[in-house]
Amino acid sequence: xxxFGYKLPAMxxxxxxxxxxxxxxxxxxxFFVPPLSEVFVTLFSIIGTPAFTxxxxxxxxxxxxxxxxxxxxxxxxxxxxxxxxxxxxILLPWVNMFLSAPxxxxxxxxxxxxxxxxxxxxxxxxxxxxWIIVLNSRAGVMQINRSLVEMAKSFGANxxxxxxxxxxxxxxxxxxxxxxxxxxxxxxxxxxGQLLISIVGFGALFELYSANFLMAHFWAVLIVLFxxxxxxxEILAYLERRVAYYAAKR
Amino acid sequence: MDxxxxxxxxxxxxxxxxxxxxVSKNYGDVEALKDLSxxxxxxxxxxxxxxxxxxxxxxxxxxAGLLEPTSGQVEVNGKTVTGPGPNRAFVFQDFALxxxxxxxxxxxxxxxxxxxxxxxxxxxAEKYIKDVGLAGFENSYPHELSGGMRQRVGLARALSVDAxxxxxxxxxxxxxxxxxxxxxxxxxxxVKNENKTFIFVTHSIEEAVYVSDQIAILLPRPSRVSExxxxxxxxxxxxxxxxxxREYLDIVDKIWASLRNxxx
Ligand SMILES: Nc1ncnc2c1ncn2[C@@H]1O[C@H](COP(=O)(O)OP(=O)(O)OP(=O)(O)O)[C@@H](O)[C@H]1O
Ligand SMILES: [Mg+2]
Numbered sequence: 001x002x003x004f005g006y007k008l009p010a011m012x013x014x015x016x017x018x019x020x021x022x023x024x025x026x027x028x029x030x031f032f033v034p035p036l037s038e039v040f041v042t043l044f045s046i047i048g049t050p051a052f053t054x055x056x057x058x059x060x061x062x063x064x065x066x067x068x069x070x071x072x073x074x075x076x077x078x079x080x081x082x083x084x085x086x087x088x089x090i091l092l093p094w095v096n097m098f099l100s101a102p103x104x105x106x107x108x109x110x111x112x113x114x115x116x117x118x119x120x121x122x123x124x125x126x127x128x129x130x131w132i133i134v135l136n137s138r139a140g141v142m143q144i145n146r147s148l149v150e151m152a153k154s155f156g157a158n159x160x161x162x163x164x165x166x167x168x169x170x171x172x173x174x175x176x177x178x179x180x181x182x183x184x185x186x187x188x189x190x191x192x193g194q195l196l197i198s199i200v201g202f203g204a205l206f207e208l209y210s211a212n213f214l215m216a217h218f219w220a221v222l223i224v225l226f227x228x229x230x231x232x233x234e235i236l237a238y239l240e241r242r243v244a245y246y247a248a249k250r
Numbered sequence: 251m252d253x254x255x256x257x258x259x260x261x262x263x264x265x266x267x268x269x270x271x272x273v274s275k276n277y278g279d280v281e282a283l284k285d286l287s288x289x290x291x292x293x294x295x296x297x298x299x300x301x302x303x304x305x306x307x308x309x310x311x312x313x314a315g316l317l318e319p320t321s322g323q324v325e326v327n328g329k330t331v332t333g334p335g336p337n338r339a340f341v342f343q344d345f346a347l348x349x350x351x352x353x354x355x356x357x358x359x360x361x362x363x364x365x366x367x368x369x370x371x372x373x374x375a376e377k378y379i380k381d382v383g384l385a386g387f388e389n390s391y392p393h394e395l396s397g398g399m400r401q402r403v404g405l406a407r408a409l410s411v412d413a414x415x416x417x418x419x420x421x422x423x424x425x426x427x428x429x430x431x432x433x434x435x436x437x438x439x440x441v442k443n444e445n446k447t448f449i450f451v452t453h454s455i456e457e458a459v460y461v462s463d464q465i466a467i468l469l470p471r472p473s474r475v476s477e478x479x480x481x482x483x484x485x486x487x488x489x490x491x492x493x494x495x496r497e498y499l500d501i502v503d504k505i506w507a508s509l510r511n512x513x514x
Contacts, residue, residue: 151346154314154334155360155411165363169350246349246393 034216043220051205055221058201062118063190066125070182074130075175078137079167088138099131103189107196121193121200128189129182136178140171173240173247180236187229267292267447268313268415273322274472275308282308284472285322290415290464295441295448297458299505300468301512306451307343309473310417313449314340326415336364339413343420345400347392353379354388356403360411371410378406382436398429415447423453430457435489437461455509459501460492467505470512477508 018036025035046052081088081095107124114120144167152166168175194203202221209218268290275283282305290296298306311317313324315334324331326338339360347356354372355362357379361371379388382402392400401421408416422430438461441448452458458465459481467477484495492498 145344145346147342147344147346148348150311150316151340151342152359152363154316154338154340155363156334156336157363161363166348169348172350243350245391 031213032215034219038216039219039223042216043223046217046220047224052221055201055205056224059190059194059203062121062125062193062201063186065122066190067129067183067186069122069126070129070133070186071179073126074133074178074182075137075168078134078175078178079141079163079171081134082138082141082144082171083167091134092138095131095134098127099135103127104192104196107192111197116198118200120197121190124193124197125186125189128192129186132185133175133178133182136174136181137171140174140178141167143174144170173243176236176240176243180233180240183232183236184229187225191225264289264291265293266290267327268449269325270309270313271323271325273309273312273319273324275305275312275317276320281472283312283319284474286468286474287322288466288475288478290447290449292447293441293445294463295437295450295461296464296466297462298449298451298466298468299453299455299458299509300473301470301509302453304468304470305473306468307419309468310340310419310449310451313415314338314417316340336411337413338415338417339408339411341401341404341408341416341418341421343423345392345404345424347400347403349392352389352391353384353395353403356392357406357410360407364411374410375406378410379403381409382406398425398433401425401433409444413446415449418448418450420451420453422457434461438489455502455505456493459498459505465501465505467508479505 021033022036025033025038077091081091103124106127107120110120110123110127114123148166148170149162152162157165190201191203191206194201195207199207202225205221206218209215209221266289270286270288270290273283273286274281286305286309288296298309300306308317312319313326313331315331315338326335348359351359354375358366358371358375361374362368366374376388379385382405384399384402384406387395387399392403395403401424405421408418422433425433434457437448437450440446441461441463450458450461462481463485465479465481466475467479468474469476479501481497481501483497484492487495
């Protein structure tokens, strides 16, 4: 972005919004919005506390388990759907349904099935993340150039070779895009899980702070969460750019 | 007109590398090939020439083992084809290169699939990259190459697995005329030096006559071999003499005369 001929650094619009936040906070418009500076002071005061590290590790555990499971199941299932008509016909309606379903409404059912613990939270995270990973992997495989597959076959590739040396790489740009969106949805999933299933992790902190009207604390935790999600998504965006050189030339 | 050197049937006692026996292929209701039989002599180049959609690619893929014939069979060195095998290598019309891999890995990919160790397959690939004139481009990616260079990568990949039968599906159709002529000369040298059996699909009558030891003319669907022509007089002449050779010109005319009925 350019302003008066000067090239502004990336994300300078964030500075502007931050400033606006600070002003509104200082003007004491509503208790809901404390000044940004106060939020940051609070952030640094709670960041090392045992309650915070416990919340962070609980959340990180549920989140990363959910994401790893979604990736390990989602990518092969998507590739399978893209390569097999039969599997596709059977699974596609379900995948589409779950992608757009109000998953929050399913959480109580999960609690009945899997109890009130970590297991249910991880499954909620998976339910939020996996469908877009499946769909994107499937789309990536379906646009593959058929003659690449024939080429591999003609040189004696077996099913496994075709999977790992052709389909996966040909679909990689779409797969990474799916994983990136899936991870963002997983953040949503893990927090909803923590709020609805058992009050642990960041969910517990949110619950505690908002019940006691500790808005600066509330915003501080939210900012930590945003920052984490942003970093992970940026890492994946970087990986996507790494494969962009062939994405347009398949 | 001296047509005595043109024989309309294959010689009797030749060493046959690939033999197609009564092959039919239906795609649903479409009869692509019907009871097609054809022998490919070892060490020679046979062209498949015919109008678009007559089933040339279909036949090539059946020989490669990528497609199953509806009936009939293909034998390579006396063994019935049941799938792809190391004795055949395919050069694809659209190159079929891995866009995420370098020229070196692409050329070595056939060997990689056959389980050859990395250092060994890369030294073999480097040799063939040099042979096709791409030395210095080992670490380039396909999208950084021209169409002609990509086709050379496809050719080097097929050569590096050292298959005795090479199947080429319109390999020169994506390159410009100058490159094409250069490729045709290179192909002639390859046939002479490599002792491999080449099966070559083309749309171009001139190209077929220029490079072939044997030309099989296919008629439109359902396709069968209507004629086999074996140019013999000019094969040993220098490459720049061929296009003005009497027999060359006669054969080109003759083929055109028999194909023109099918072109509307
Ligand atoms: N997968 C398929 N499904 C249905 N019909 C097919 C399929 N592949 C080929 N055909 C039909 O079979 C016939 C022969 O096709 P083929 O690709 O072998 O022709 P070709 O001689 O290679 O043509 P061209 O010179 O244009 O490449 C065509 O009429 C085509 O419509
Ligand atoms: Mg064809």
